Amino acid sequence: METKFDVIVVGAGPAGASAAYTAAKRGLKVLLVERGRGAGSKQVFGGRVYAAPLREIYEGFDKEAPIHRWVRKERVSLVDGNRMVTVEYESDQAASFTTYLTQLTSWMVDRAVNAGAVFVDEVRVDSILRDGSGRVVGIDSGGERVYADIVIDAEGVNRLLLEKLGLVEKTRPSQVALGVKEVIKIGEDKINERFSVAPGEGVSWVLVGAVTGGMPGGAFIYTNKDTVSIGLVVYLETAVEMVEEPIHVMVEKLRTHPALGRLWADGDVMEYAARLTPESGYRYMPRKLAAHGLMVVGDAAGLLLNTGYTFRGVDYAALSGHMAGEAAVKALEQGDVGEENLRSLYEKPLLESFMVRDLRRHRGIEWFMSNPEFFKKYPALAAGVASKLFDLEGEAPTLLDALRSSAKEHGLSMFRLAMDMFRVVRKL
Amino acid sequence: MSLKVVVGIKWVPNTQAVRFDPKTGTLIREGVPSIVNPHDLDAVELALQLKERYGAKVTAISMAPPSAIKGLEHVIGMGIDDAILVSDRVFAGSDTLATSYVIAQTLKRIGDFDLALFGQETIDSSTAHIPAQVAGWLELPYMYYVDRVEEVDEKQRTVTVRRMLEDRLEWYQLKMPAILGVAMKSQKPRPVSIYNKLRVRMENPIQVWSNKELGLDPRCLGLKGSPTLVSKVTWTPEVPRKKQVIEGPPSEAVKKLVEKLCEEGVLPFEC
Numbered sequence: 256m257e258t259k260f261d262v263i264v265v266g267a268g269p270a271g272a273s274a275a276y277t278a279a280k281r282g283l284k285v286l287l288v289e290r291g292r293g294a295g296s297k298q299v300f301g302g303r304v305y306a307a308p309l310r311e312i313y314e315g316f317d318k319e320a321p322i323h324r325w326v327r328k329e330r331v332s333l334v335d336g337n338r339m340v341t342v343e344y345e346s347d348q349a350a351s352f353t354t355y356l357t358q359l360t361s362w363m364v365d366r367a368v369n370a371g372a373v374f375v376d377e378v379r380v381d382s383i384l385r386d387g388s389g390r391v392v393g394i395d396s397g398g399e400r401v402y403a404d405i406v407i408d409a410e411g412v413n414r415l416l417l418e419k420l421g422l423v424e425k426t427r428p429s430q431v432a433l434g435v436k437e438v439i440k441i442g443e444d445k446i447n448e449r450f451s452v453a454p455g456e457g458v459s460w461v462l463v464g465a466v467t468g469g470m471p472g473g474a475f476i477y478t479n480k481d482t483v484s485i486g487l488v489v490y491l492e493t494a495v496e497m498v499e500e501p502i503h504v505m506v507e508k509l510r511t512h513p514a515l516g517r518l519w520a521d522g523d524v525m526e527y528a529a530r531l532t533p534e535s536g537y538r539y540m541p542r543k544l545a546a547h548g549l550m551v552v553g554d555a556a557g558l559l560l561n562t563g564y565t566f567r568g569v570d571y572a573a574l575s576g577h578m579a580g581e582a583a584v585k586a587l588e589q590g591d592v593g594e595e596n597l598r599s600l601y602e603k604p605l606l607e608s609f610m611v612r613d614l615r616r617h618r619g620i621e622w623f624m625s626n627p628e629f630f631k632k633y634p635a636l637a638a639g640v641a642s643k644l645f646d647l648e649g650e651a652p653t654l655l656d657a658l659r660s661s662a663k664e665h666g667l668s669m670f671r672l673a674m675d676m677f678r679v680v681r682k683l
Numbered sequence: 684m685s686l687k688v689v690v691g692i693k694w695v696p697n698t699q700a701v702r703f704d705p706k707t708g709t710l711i712r713e714g715v716p717s718i719v720n721p722h723d724l725d726a727v728e729l730a731l732q733l734k735e736r737y738g739a740k741v742t743a744i745s746m747a748p749p750s751a752i753k754g755l756e757h758v759i760g761m762g763i764d765d766a767i768l769v770s771d772r773v774f775a776g777s778d779t780l781a782t783s784y785v786i787a788q789t790l791k792r793i794g795d796f797d798l799a800l801f802g803q804e805t806i807d808s809s810t811a812h813i814p815a816q817v818a819g820w821l822e823l824p825y826m827y828y829v830d831r832v833e834e835v836d837e838k839q840r841t842v843t844v845r846r847m848l849e850d851r852l853e854w855y856q857l858k859m860p861a862i863l864g865v866a867m868k869s870q871k872p873r874p875v876s877i878y879n880k881l882r883v884r885m886e887n888p889i890q891v892w893s894n895k896e897l898g899l900d901p902r903c904l905g906l907k908g909s910p911t912l913v914s915k916v917t918w919t920p921e922v923p924r925k926k927q928v929i930e931g932p933p934s935e936a937v938k939k940l941v942e943k944l945c946e947e948g949v950l951p952f953e954c
Contacts, residue, residue, distance in 0.1 A: 258885075293753070373881065373884045375881060376880075377880065397877070399878050401881075
């Protein structure tokens with residue numbers, strides 16, 4: 256038995272599922288292959304997804320998708336030891352929601368299957384097949400070959416297939432970050448109460464500073480329906496040099512942090528997960544995103560935005576998959592799956608999309624990630640200023656006095672401070 | 684006519700992921716994924732070898748809730764030809780007597796099988812009752828701890844199997860149809876292949892039989908048909924660990940470690 260498909264999608268994450276959904280909905284014969292058991296079984300993310308791109312792809316998204324809570328509160332905290340300075344933004348608008356990625360992904364895969372895609376799990380793709388003239392013609396799995404006009408590579412951050420094709424270099428530690436997280440069950444009502452949110456509404460919280468032991472990176476907290484996701488992201492290269500304790504100990508410290516732990520102290524840890532993510536998507540992008548019979552989507556294409564206070568991966572993945580699905584439809588209509596055509600149908604619009612524009616614009620984050628002292632000194636400075644302003648015993652200083660003396664304590668000149676602030680504003 | 688083999692599959696919670704609630708003493712099954720009982724995969728593998736050697740047609744059967752379809756898809760992915768899920772609310776709560784009755788009746792309805800293979804036992808209950816009781820219901824020859832099928836003689840309608848005991852090997856010849864319990868860890872179950880998985884999607888090889896098809900007396904099924912009572916369950920208490928890390932070069936660290944273990948009195952000799 257030898258079967259040929261119009262499109263084979265490798266990897267059933269948000270990118271692969273969306274590619275399969277879009278291509279199948281438009282009448283293509285699609286095979287979606289996943290190594291894990293069941294859809295989304297290997298998925299890990301922080302906890303929040305931006306909705307707008309998904310609404311564009313999936314009809315009835317808001318009604319049907321497994322949405323836990325709409326994010327109505329954004330918090331950013333600078334943490335210094337047990338002290339922290341928090342900024343909160345609250346709005347009646349919600350652009351993003353929390354969910355479990357496994358639920359969201361299996362919902363997407365179900366949609367793809369309902370649209371006619373064939374989904375097989377527990378199957379590892381060993382390589383992407385090329386013919387004598389280098390054109391991609393299908394996949395090899397354990398010596399069995401399945402053919403297709405177009406292969407969409409949605410293999411994720413660990414790009415073994417693209418490496419084999421010679422389209423990307425081996426991933427270096429400087430290009431990726433390690434994310435670890437725990438899911439803690441505390442109950443729906445308690446979440447509403449402790450985070451003071453209405454049912455169906457939630458909090459997204461980013462913390463920087465002592466939570467990573469001063470290493471570049473940060474911590475996150477997201478409220479799900481009846482659980483809280485907490486975790487850390489550290490940048491692999493600096494972490495290797497600076498890390499002083501095992502990462503699970505750091506997660507433990509986050510969970511038991513005096514200012515945070517009481518939010519979930521009575522909860523049960525339900526799940527522990529970890530994954531690699533592209534550090535800065537722009538630098539992780541392959542030289543080209545399409546070749547003859549091949550398109551690259553999602554994390555494999557480096558489509559992850561990290562601005563330091565916002566992480567966007569799932570919606571980018573889904574949107575890139577959707578764009579590749581549409582490009583596949585057009586290319587097959589035109590009867591041309593050559594590199595030039597796929598690049599103009601998929602890569603060009605992608606590079607011109609808001610996603611890649613944002614990735615380019617926020618490259619400044621790389622500078623911060625290579626400057627560990629930002630993550631030590633500034634949270635301490637902020638906490639120092641706040642302490643001088645609020646922990647009053649005698650006279651009350653002005654804000655400038657507090658800033659000046661706190662800066663002095665941390666060995667920062669006012670000039671240096673001003674320069675750094677300028678950089679922050681410009682680069683973030 | 685070619686050899687016809689049936690393999691029994693149990694869909695079990697992954698006991699490695701199951702935790703006990705120390706307060707109530709019950710299993711915390713929430714969020715625990717189910718899997719095909721790993722010992723059944725030995726039986727699947729042996730059946731697939733018979734398929735390769737004798738062109739046997741292999742059917743998997745499972746008595747389980749509908750979610751077990753995933754398990755049957757898995758074994759079809761390994762190369763099993765087709766599967767029957769025996770699923771009905773009236774079967775819920777069955778002990779091994781009621782379960783073996785349903786499975787025996789399923790085999791009867793399948794009718795023309797030559798061999799029915801089962802795993803040695805299951806990881807969630809470890810009774811090892813089912814194959815023996817199925818053989819009992821059907822009054823068929825039964826051999827357990829089988830690790831190899833030496834020969835199937837289709838003309839004489841016999842099968843020669845080897846079984847592995849702790850201190851010896853034994854060979855038996857059984858009249859077919861026969862029931863075999865396959866020794867756990869005796870085979871190397873093969874991985875799923877993409878074309879076999881594609882068959883699951885494109886050929887629809889899984890049937891579902893409810894009690895409508897089987898027409899069994901409800902008094903013999905589910906809780907009503909189950910005389911077994913679990914009177915008590917205990918589990919190994921968790922011993923809290925002290926989690927101390929001893930720093931320093933290995934030669935010194937080992938000394939400190941031995942000292943500590945002496946202090947704790949856990950070494951079986953005088954220090």
